[in-house]
Amino acid sequence: MEPHTDHMNHEQQRPSRFSAANIALYGFLAIAAFYLIAEHRAHLLGWLPFLLILACPLLHVFMHGKHGGHGGNESSPTSPPGQSPHQH
DSSP states (O other), rough: OOHHHHHHHHHHHHHOOOSSSHHHHHHHHHHHHHHHHHHHHHHHHHHHHHHHHHHHHHHHHHHHHOOOOOOSSSOOSSSOOTSSSOOO
């Protein structure tokens, strides 16, 4: 009995990342990105300080999300007296 070659050929015919159409698309996107950055550099750099300021709350939310936050008990049974359980 012969194995089903249609199924095997179908798996091998998946579109590749490096097909001619994809290479042309990547080239077009690279050229467009270059010209957008080159022509609008002053606009992009003008927003940079604001983006850094906006990144602070986002970093705080994502970096402090897993360890219980900034409040709660003053001391835990495992910490020495007078030392807070949350220290950086």
